[in-house]
Amino acid sequence: xxxxxxxxxxxxxxxxxxxxxxxxxxxxxxxxxxxxxxxxxxxxxxxxxxxxxxxxxxxxxxxxxxxxxxxxxxxxxxxxxxxxxxxxxxxxxxxxxxxxxxxxxxxxxxxxxxxxxxxxxxxxxxxxxxxxxxxxxxxxxxxxxxxxxxxxxxxxxxxxxxxxxxxxxxxxxxxxxxxxxxxxxxxxxxxxxxxxxxxxxxxxxxxxxxxxxxxxxxxxxxxxxxxxxxxxxxxxxxxxxxxxxxxxxxxxxxxxxxxxxxxxxxxxxxxxxxxxxxxxxxxxxxxxxxxxx
Amino acid sequence: xxxxxxxxxxxxxxxxxxxxxxxxxxxxxxxxxxxxxxxxxxxxxxxxxxxxxxxxxxxxxxxxxxxxxxxxxxxxxxxxxxxxxxxxxxxxxxxxxxxxxxxxxxxxxxxxxxxxxxxxxxxxxxxxxxxxxxxxxxxxxxxxxxxxxxxxxxxxxxxxxxxxxxxxxxxxxxxxxxxxxxxxxxxxxxxxxxxxxxxxxxxxxxxxxxxxxxxxxxxxxxxxxxxxxxxxxxxxxxxxxxxxxxxxxxxxxxxxxxxxxxxxxxxxxxxxxxxxxxxxxxxxxxxxxxxxxxxxxxxxxxxxxxxxxxxxxxxxxxxxxxxxxxxxxxxxxxxxxxxxxxxxxxxxxxxxxxxxxxxxxxxxxxxxxxxxxxxxxxxxxxxxxx
Numbered sequence: 131x132x133x134x135x136x137x138x139x140x141x142x143x144x145x146x147x148x149x150x151x152x153x154x155x156x157x158x159x160x161x162x163x164x165x166x167x168x169x170x171x172x173x174x175x176x177x178x179x180x181x182x183x184x185x186x187x188x189x190x191x192x193x194x195x196x197x198x199x200x201x202x203x204x205x206x207x208x209x210x211x212x213x214x215x216x217x218x219x220x221x222x223x224x225x226x227x228x229x230x231x232x233x234x235x236x237x238x239x240x241x242x243x244x245x246x247x248x249x250x251x252x253x254x255x256x257x258x259x260x261x262x263x264x265x266x267x268x269x270x271x272x273x274x275x276x277x278x279x280x281x282x283x284x285x286x287x288x289x290x291x292x293x294x295x296x297x298x299x300x301x302x303x304x305x306x307x308x309x310x311x312x313x314x315x316x317x318x319x320x321x322x323x324x325x326x327x328x329x330x331x332x333x334x335x336x337x338x339x340x341x342x343x344x345x346x347x348x349x350x351x352x353x354x355x356x357x358x359x360x361x362x363x364x365x366x367x368x369x370x371x372x373x374x375x376x377x378x379x380x381x382x383x384x385x386x387x388x389x390x391x392x393x394x395x396x397x398x399x400x401x402x403x404x405x406x407x408x409x410x411x412x413x414x415x416x417x418x419x420x421x422x423x
Numbered sequence: 424x425x426x427x428x429x430x431x432x433x434x435x436x437x438x439x440x441x442x443x444x445x446x447x448x449x450x451x452x453x454x455x456x457x458x459x460x461x462x463x464x465x466x467x468x469x470x471x472x473x474x475x476x477x478x479x480x481x482x483x484x485x486x487x488x489x490x491x492x493x494x495x496x497x498x499x500x501x502x503x504x505x506x507x508x509x510x511x512x513x514x515x516x517x518x519x520x521x522x523x524x525x526x527x528x529x530x531x532x533x534x535x536x537x538x539x540x541x542x543x544x545x546x547x548x549x550x551x552x553x554x555x556x557x558x559x560x561x562x563x564x565x566x567x568x569x570x571x572x573x574x575x576x577x578x579x580x581x582x583x584x585x586x587x588x589x590x591x592x593x594x595x596x597x598x599x600x601x602x603x604x605x606x607x608x609x610x611x612x613x614x615x616x617x618x619x620x621x622x623x624x625x626x627x628x629x630x631x632x633x634x635x636x637x638x639x640x641x642x643x644x645x646x647x648x649x650x651x652x653x654x655x656x657x658x659x660x661x662x663x664x665x666x667x668x669x670x671x672x673x674x675x676x677x678x679x680x681x682x683x684x685x686x687x688x689x690x691x692x693x694x695x696x697x698x699x700x701x702x703x704x705x706x707x708x709x710x711x712x713x714x715x716x717x718x719x720x721x722x723x724x725x726x727x728x729x730x731x732x733x734x735x736x737x738x739x740x741x742x743x744x745x746x747x748x749x750x751x752x753x754x755x756x757x758x759x760x761x762x763x764x765x766x767x768x769x770x771x772x773x774x775x776x777x778x779x780x781x782x783x784x785x786x787x788x789x790x791x792x793x794x795x796x797x798x799x800x801x802x803x804x805x806x807x808x809x
Binding site for chain 2: 150205206229230231232233234235236237239240255268269270273283284285286287288289290291294311313314315338340341343344345348364366367368369370371373374375376377378379380381385386390406407408409
């Protein structure tokens with residue numbers, strides 16, 4: 131079992147004819163994902179290594195029964211692509227694109243909610259369910275192993291680091307969700323925690339946050355109130371100076387709020403086992419599982 | 424991207440918002456001419472720097488004659504102004520804004536920003552204008568009123584009225600005040616701002632509503648559709664190294680320590696800084712080379728790190744996904760040779776093509792210390808610089 135993506139996923143790629151869109155679509159297919167089509171306006175009729183390309187998402191959906199999309203459209207046009215997918219009835223929208231204007235994000239998030247769809251990201255690595263051979267994103271597939279740990283994170287490569295540590299210790303993953311590093315995102319830590327709590331295939335959860343905003347504090351409260359599975363936490367950026375944006379648009383300590391110390395404290399108060407060092411992400415999980423057993 | 428007060432007010436006026444009459448001056452002669460042109464008994468000379476807290480730092484002066492205006496300007500212009508926001512060295516004042524004095528009746532605080540929890544813009548206002556909002560938030564949070572701003576249509580008229588009445592704005596001015604709030608929201612949406620702040624927004628004894636101050640921060644991600652606003656950028660206000668990094672497609676922030684970091688991905692870059700500190704070292708910088716850096720970018724990243732004279736050693740931490748470890752390794756070798764690197768260098772490569780990458784480092788003949796994981800990397804570099 132897994133969440134969000136799996137054997138039933140029928141994926142299209144918006145922006146499939148671009149360099150990254152093409153490369154990652156093929157990598158997803160190689161991993162086992164059922165890629166049914168691609169969409170690039172004006173490019174219908176061509177195919178990308180056997181994957182048919184359509185001009186519009188609605189046509190791609192009608193012809194192929196697609197239920198998920200992965201978006202590589204450039205930032206200036208990404209909001210439009212997200213809204214097109216939502217309007218066409220695509221249920222899962224994974225937006226990889228980085229650098230989308232914040233107000234576009236606010237607008238497109240609202241459209242996605244109104245359409246009853248779910249968006250992961252933007253500015254995220256995507257979602258992978260190793261046990262179902264389904265990858266919708268840009269993460270390196272080979273570091274993942276099937277198993278029962280759910281991973282949710284705001285970052286990309288730090289998530290790979292965590293997954294690798296888990297895999298090294300024989301702790302496979304049910305699903306890994308990169309929710310994205312922007313201030314406005316479609317799916318939050320809380321949304322993902324709720325899905326992992328409900329998922330029979332997930333035994334424990336690794337939640338990774340970073341400085342900026344209060345999403346980790348709210349998620350900690352949610353864990354305290356609603357999550358019965360063991361949760362391990364980590365927060366990146368305890369050495370980050372205030373007022374400086376640390377790479378991600380959302381990673382900034384503003385007005386003294388959003389520090390790593392506050393977030394780690396909130397996690398501990400909620401009974402989450404906090405890994406102090408990024409080298410201990412896997413081992414803290416192993417300890418949490420041992421404590422439960 | 425931050426705007427100066429005079430630039431922010433220029434944007435306000437473009438949207439029909441009332442600001443005090445004011446003239447920008449960059450020399451003492453211009454200050455004198457500006458005072459005379461304003462033709463009032465009272466004027467204000469204001470330092471134009473990005474940092475807040477200018478008033479308390481002596482960067483805002485009330486003057487009652489042209490001589491006083493020049494005297495005030497002499498004490499500010501060309502000198503560093505140190506506020507509680509801009510660090511020990513302060514910022515050199517290059518521009519002044521000379522404005523008419525106004526018969527102020529009441530001062531309000533108004534700001535529009537993106538609420539991350541609601542995922543929508545919100546308007547915040549308080550009747551305690553002139554005070555810093557962080558102070559109000561701490562001492563009297565109930566005094567801050569908020570209304571949601573629709574990201575497409577702006578601030579609804581009823582919301583503008585509701586907050587205006589709740590602030591206790593005098594009845595005859597309520598309509599004007601509410602319209603001002605709506606127009607400020609329009610600036611926020613149409614200019615793609617991440618913050619618009621007016622502190623204070625004032626009412627005057629002659630029944631006007633005026634934006635006495637103005638702060639606008641633009642969303643960097645949206646600048647591609649605001650070519651005219653990009654020209655308002657003041658590079659003097661930016662760290663030159665951070666500017667160089669940005670131009671090379673790298674994300675860099677300078678810190679106080681002596682261990683330079685070169686990492687791919689923002690989260691991993693922060694975690695690398697954190698683990699250096701946990702092992703007793705001090706990171707010299709945050710540097711994210713991005714998801715798909717080229718050999719040239721890696722070289723530029725090294726140059727930027729080495730520009731900081733405090734750097735005594737470098738830690739490279741790469742988890743290859745899109746980025747291939749062999750490409751990074753080649754970049755590290757090329758940069759080390761080209762720059763004649765002498766300080767200790769610890770490299771940890773993992774992920775896509777890591778074996779090929781490690782081989783390139785091992786066969787390079789350079790004194791590069793390989794690390795197996797993050798803990799190993801952190802302890803090796805900390806030991807090497809201590």
